Structures are given as C-alpha cells and as structure tokens.
Amino acid sequence: MKLVRFTLHRDLPATTPDTSALVKYGVVEQGTVYETGPFWSERSGAAWSLAEVRLLPPCWPSKIVCVGRNYEEHAREMGNLAPAEPVIFLKPPSALAAHGDPILMTPLSSRVDYEGEIGVVIGRKARQIPAERAYEYILGYTCVNDVTARDLQMKDGQWARAKGFDTFCPVGPWIAPATEVALATLRLRTWLNGELRQQATPAQMIFDVPRLIAFISEVMTLEPGDLIATGTPAGVGPLTAGAVVRVEIEGVGTLENRAVAP
Numbered sequence: 001m002k003l004v005r006f007t008l009h010r011d012l013p014a015t016t017p018d019t020s021a022l023v024k025y026g027v028v029e030q031g032t033v034y035e036t037g038p039f040w041s042e043r044s045g046a047a048w049s050l051a052e053v054r055l056l057p058p059c060w061p062s063k064i065v066c067v068g069r070n071y072e073e074h075a076r077e078m079g080n081l082a083p084a085e086p087v088i089f090l091k092p093p094s095a096l097a098a099h100g101d102p103i104l105m106t107p108l109s110s111r112v113d114y115e116g117e118i119g120v121v122i123g124r125k126a127r128q129i130p131a132e133r134a135y136e137y138i139l140g141y142t143c144v145n146d147v148t149a150r151d152l153q154m155k156d157g158q159w160a161r162a163k164g165f166d167t168f169c170p171v172g173p174w175i176a177p178a179t180e181v182a183l184a185t186l187r188l189r190t191w192l193n194g195e196l197r198q199q200a201t202p203a204q205m206i207f208d209v210p211r212l213i214a215f216i217s218e219v220m221t222l223e224p225g226d227l228i229a230t231g232t233p234a235g236v237g238p239l240t241a242g243a244v245v246r247v248e249i250e251g252v253g254t255l256e257n258r259a260v261a262p
C-alpha cells in the first residue's frame with residue numbers, strides 16, 4: 001500500500017494546498033486509488049484507476065527541511081569537509097512539483113543540478129524528540145529531487161535563492177508507510193537520461209534519520225506532513241533542457257521529471 005495526494009483535475013498546480021476541495025487523499029493498491037479522508041483516515045468508498053488521477057506531491061508540508069553535506073563523498077565532491085553537526089536549510093512549499101511535472105530551468109542560473117534524496121515524511125507533531133523515539137514520528141518515505149542552482153548557491157553564500165525556485169522540489173510519486181517499509185532496506189538511485197548517476201543507502205548518511213529528527217525538532221516543531229530531505233550522495237550534476245531525472249528508491253517508488261528550458 002502507498003499513500004497519495006491526488007486530484008481529478010489534470011491541470012491543478014502541484015502547489016495547491018489541502019484547503020482546496022480539489023485535493024484528495026488516498027491509498028494505492030495494485031493500480032487502484034482508493035479515496036480516504038484527510039491524512040489517510042478511513043476510506044470513502046470512491047476509487048479510480050491510477051491512470052485516471054493526477055498525483056500531487058504526496059504531502060503538504062508547512063516546511064521542507066533539507067540536510068546539506070550528509071554523505072561524506074558528496075561533501076568532498078563539493079570541496080567541503082564532513083560537518084561536525086547537521087547542516088540544515090529550508091525549501092519553500094512553493095517549490096513543490098509532482099511526479100511527471102516539468103522542472104522549469106531559470107535564466108538566472110547557468111548551472112542547475114539534480115540531487116536525488118530520500119525524503120522522510122513526519123506523521124505526528126514532533127518537538128524536542130530524542131533520537132531513540134524518532135521512529136514514532138515518521139509516517140513514511142518518499143523520493144525527493146533537491147534541484148539546485150549551483151552557481152547561485154556558490155555566489156549567494158546562503159541557499160534560499162539557489163534551492164527555492166518554483167518546481168525545484170519534485171516529490172513523490174507517493175509515500176511508502178514506515179509500518180510497511182524499513183528505512184534500512186531503502187536503496188537510493190538517481191538516473192539522468194537513463195544513466196545511473198547516484199547510488200546510496202541510509203547507512204552511508206553521516207547523520208542518520210533519528211539523529212536528524214532529534215536535531216531538527218530541537219530547533220523547530222515538525223508538523224504532520226512536514227518533509228525532511230535527508231541529503232544527496234555523490235554524483236550530482238547539471239541538467240540540460242529536455243533531460244529526464246529519475247529518483248528511484250527501492251521499496252518506495254520512482255519519481256520522474258523532465259527539465260524544461262526557461
């Protein structure tokens with residue numbers, strides 16, 4: 001079973017919030033989407049085939065918390081040392097894009113990179129949670145592409161602009177619930193135009209997911225639906241117009257988006 005947010009309106013923007021009556025929640029089983037109440041409460045009885053619906057980003061986060069330099073080899077490829085504590089930053093919810101949506105390149109940047117990442121979706125309000133109890137707060141896992149204007153990231157010294165363009169946060173296609181999939185079994189792979197570019201397991205993270213939840217929730221209260229992008233492994237690289245990025249997590253699913261010229 002997978003958890004989805006979806007709509008029957010093909011053109012509904014990926015950034016449409018839960019307050020819209022056009023946004024529905026549901027679960028997917030064998031190619032059928034069964035509608036549920038908000039946040040995957042009980043089923044309503046309505047069902048569609050997966051092909052009939054438009055999948056939206058699978059959660060509606062009040063904030064998207066990202067982790068920089070959480071894999072040693074990636075820190076090194078960027079010319080940085082492994083950090084002594086997690087480096088966190090935010091992406092705005094206005095950057096969300098759904099599975100299949102275009103990544104809109106920007107004329108303000110001459111180097112836009114993909115970053116495949118394991119996304120952790122929060123299931124319960126979490127404030128000052130010790131690492132030992134962090135798993136109680138995880139709803140599930142999803143695929144994230146932390147698209148980054150690398151030149152602007154270097155130039156600005158902080159990352160809000162480089163990471164914050166509209167469509168620079170594709171997420172999806174759905175959430176694999178933590179009750180069904182163990183974090184340790186996830187395998188992340190990023191493909192660019194069908195070529196394998198990134199490959200990692202959660203065991204390679206410098207700060208594991210429980211430590212990240214403890215660290216972040218010490219600073220800010222995490223709300224149900226909030227998304228943590230846990231960092232990208234080595235192998236990031238530039239997108240050109242027309243390029244297709246697939247972020248695949250074994251046991252979760254595959255998020256596919258095409259870069260489109262500005």
Ligand code: ZN
Nearest residue numbers: 115146231232
């Ligand atoms: Zn990242």
